[in-house]
């Protein structure tokens with residue numbers, strides 16, 4: 630791994646905990662103005678101080694995020710179908726030159742293992758990795774997101790391992806209750822978990838806690854943060870689990886304490 634690649638990755642992972650809390654706000658690329666992201670600038674502005682990295686499309690980045698920020702950016706570079714179409718029919722939408730122009734710390738795309746366009750999306754991942762490595766740009770492969778299929782350790786393990794074999798430097802996938810540690814063991818690159826559909830805050834904290842306990846390198850979480858009634862309190866509670874080994878009860882207590890405070894008063898390192 631060259632210096633540029635290492636430097637970009639080290640900006641994403643907290644030097645003390647070695648883990649990351651990425652804020653996923655890319656959902657509009659196929660879902661449109663989804664709940665919690667109807668006004669992306671407002672959502673992002675209040676959560677950015679607590680995010681180790683922002684996972685976002687170029688359109689929202691350019692229009693809704695100040696270029697003065699120092700938070701690293703992971704750019705979603707795939708898309709195509711809307712939520713009304715065949716989701717696996719994605720292609721690369723954003724060039725490496727654009728990612729470099731936008732000073733991205735990494736690029737991310739989806740692969741659709743077991744779905745209609747499995748082979749094409751996996752080949753595209755290979756091409757993206759080839760190009761990204763010329764510039765020291767990390768690639769995050771996103772697996773198993775956005776489809777109702779059995780998300781068990783066998784399937785997730787298959788998808789994550791394929792992503793790593795093709796050359797992804799990080800993988801984002803879902804958490805599964807049973808044998809998640811086997812998914813991690815079988816994947817030689819760091820795994821971050823997506824949060825999935827909104828669930829009660831304590832359950833989402835439990836999911837993050839279990840994933841970290843079983844070897845995840847962090848979260849790339851969206852709806853369970855920005856669809857909470859108290860998004861800034863929620864992301865800080867997630868940070869406490871990921872970076873400070875809080876138990877679920879301690880983190881939920883923190884959430885309840887922070888949710889009563891003004892957003893500007895809340896800071897958890």
Ligand code: R5P
Pocket residue numbers: 653654655656684771774775823824825826849850851852853
């Ligand atoms: C899919 O829409 C994206 O890759 C999201 O970034 C990913 O699903 C994480 O967001 P959430 O925690 O809402 O699942």
